[in-house]
Amino acid sequence: SQTIHQWPATLVQPVGSPLSLECTVEGTSNPNLYWYRQAAGRGLQLLFYSVGIGQISSEVPQNLSASRPQDRQFILSSKKLLLSDSGFYLCAWSVNRESGYTFGSGTRLTVV
Amino acid sequence: LAKTTQPISMDSYEGQEVNITCSHNNIATNDYITWYQQFPSQGPRFIIQGYKTKVTNEVASLFIPADRKSSTLSLPRVSLSDTAVYYCPDECHGNNRLAFGKGNQVVVIP
16 A cells, blocks of 8 residues: 655754755655645645656745655755744645545644 | 635534535636545545535545536534544646645534
């Protein structure tokens, strides 16, 4: 069966520090991968999506970046965190429009 | 990008049927309509999908009129555990991207 792993679950980082969040998918090949952010009291915002290794599309300009070094690995990074980067970060995968999205358990990031 | 609109919050008592409607004013011909459920501090969970007419599964029913300009998610006999945010995301054509709005908060009251 397909599973998605996302870590860490919670993270507290100082302003200006780097960030690396990792997401891995098991049980499927060539998935579409997504990073979303949910700020307090707001909806889910699509940050990045990827349809294949090394293929990254950005939805919102910001100080975040994403990479897909392997087929089932998706990484969200930042060189210097801002206070406004705080939020709940969610990774998701899909294989086609009919299958829907499967989300990971999320990472709660607090920038202090 | 198709735009859906949803109300923000609604309360319901245990045992009642809850209906949540979403507008799909700019839905494309080949777009599916999907609904997701999100509990606090968890990722959204896919619950139901349809193209037209009615779809039912163990969690909910989805009603889609012939013009597909709206959809209604029906939760039969809700319990406290159905308290969650419900989304009907927009589909971004041709790229299998979903845009989630703020969703609809359903609070089930004992």
